[in-house]
Amino acid sequence: MSLSFRFGTVGSPTATPPKPGGTVGGIRYAASIGLDALELAWVQGVRVGETACAAIQQAATEAGVALSVHAPYYINLNGDEEKWPRLRQYLIDAAHFGNLAGATDIIFHPGTYFGRPADEVLKVILPRLQGCVDELRASGNPVTLRPEISGKAAMLGSLSDVLEMAKTIPGVVPCIDFAHLHARLGDGAMNTYPEWMSALDFYRQALGDEAMRHLHIHLSGINYGPKGEKNHLVMEEADLDFRNLMRALHSAGVKGRIMCESPVLEVDALKFKELWMEVSGESQV
Numbered sequence: 596m597s598l599s600f601r602f603g604t605v606g607s608p609t610a611t612p613p614k615p616g617g618t619v620g621g622i623r624y625a626a627s628i629g630l631d632a633l634e635l636a637w638v639q640g641v642r643v644g645e646t647a648c649a650a651i652q653q654a655a656t657e658a659g660v661a662l663s664v665h666a667p668y669y670i671n672l673n674g675d676e677e678k679w680p681r682l683r684q685y686l687i688d689a690a691h692f693g694n695l696a697g698a699t700d701i702i703f704h705p706g707t708y709f710g711r712p713a714d715e716v717l718k719v720i721l722p723r724l725q726g727c728v729d730e731l732r733a734s735g736n737p738v739t740l741r742p743e744i745s746g747k748a749a750m751l752g753s754l755s756d757v758l759e760m761a762k763t764i765p766g767v768v769p770c771i772d773f774a775h776l777h778a779r780l781g782d783g784a785m786n787t788y789p790e791w792m793s794a795l796d797f798y799r800q801a802l803g804d805e806a807m808r809h810l811h812i813h814l815s816g817i818n819y820g821p822k823g824e825k826n827h828l829v830m831e832e833a834d835l836d837f838r839n840l841m842r843a844l845h846s847a848g849v850k851g852r853i854m855c856e857s858p859v860l861e862v863d864a865l866k867f868k869e870l871w872m873e874v875s876g877e878s879q880v
């Protein structure tokens with residue numbers, strides 16, 4: 596029996612051997628230690644060509660590793676009118692080359708409010724995001740675009756923001772970062788079983804049962820202050836209640852991928868997998 600979740604890292608595992616190295620090496624190493632997902636960290640820019648993408652896709656298929664892409668940090672759906680054509684190209688390029696590499700999901704940071712109310716910002720960004728999806732579909736690209744929940748209250752990307760994007764635009768589905776969700780308001784909220792159950796319920800009401808079988812989750816420990824996220828932490832150093840989070844995911848009957856972003860990537864990814872198996876009672880045969 597396979598597990599309800601695939602587990603992996605955002606970026607190649609830290610201990611990936613130097614040969615063959617690169618993304619292909621990262622995929623093979625991830626599979627060799629018991630991980631079955633990898634998010635390609637194209638966060639500083641999309642610097643791959645078609646040949647590299649074909650090699651990545653082949654390696655992932657052979658290793659049974661599911662791929663996603665973390666698009667460049669520079670994307671900002673709420674950027675100035677004059678900057679927008681350049682900003683959107685980061686998302687289009689990540690989606691184009693990600694699809695060539697066999698990735699099914701493109702994760703991106705939606706941007707900033709620039710101090711404006713969320714509802715005003717959504718009016719600006721929804722048509723822009725729709726335009727990106729339209730362009731991808733016109734070129735035959737089926738990837739899912741995943742705006743990520745942000746770790747700071749000043750940044751676009753509350754749970755309701757990303758659900759609004761997903762409800763409005765087919766082909767857009769959130770990336771749920773539980774560390775960011777916890778850090779975002781800076782008061783220690785979103786760290787208990789009932790809070791996670793209500794968040795998952797809110798998600799189900801917005802997007803329906805089918806979406807609950809394809810959650811894309813980012814997870815790590817997190818350090819935060821009154822303004823939200825400061826930096827990611829290893830599991831043991833963080834106040835996040837990982838065990839009760841796994842209990843909530845199990846009670847909600849959800850499936851998908853859990854991608855680790857802690858400083859000790861694969862070490863914590865494997866701990867998340869172990870904890871999930873313990874809490875859910877699922878096993879791999």
Ligand SMILES: [Zn+2]
Pocket residue numbers: 665703704743
């Ligand atoms: Zn991210």
